[in-house]
Amino acid sequence: MAFVARFLGRQIAYTYEVSELEPGRKLVMSTAEGPFPMETTYTWGPSGTGSTLMTLRNRGEPDRLGKIAAPMVAAAIRRANQKDLASHKLLMER
Helix, strand or coil, rough: EEEECCCCCCEEEEEEEEEECCCCCCEEEEEECCCCCCEEEEEEEECCCEEEEEEEEEEEECHHHHHHHHHHHHHHHHHHHHHHHHHHHHHCCC
């Protein structure tokens, strides 16, 4: 699937390949493009409070140039994920 994101002030286009799908439970997708190729895993399950708990994990290995900026990129990914998840939460609660 094609995906376009804004990251560190730049627009980045990726093509993700879905490698695992368990509807309502798990989605694993990955991309080999860009300076920081990664695998993204989403899981959903009961939270124990009658709502759904979603977890998100990004895993990747930067290329040679990306290794220099890896700590900064990792922090930026965390911030972007938190922002995206907050937006998703607002949409889901409508």
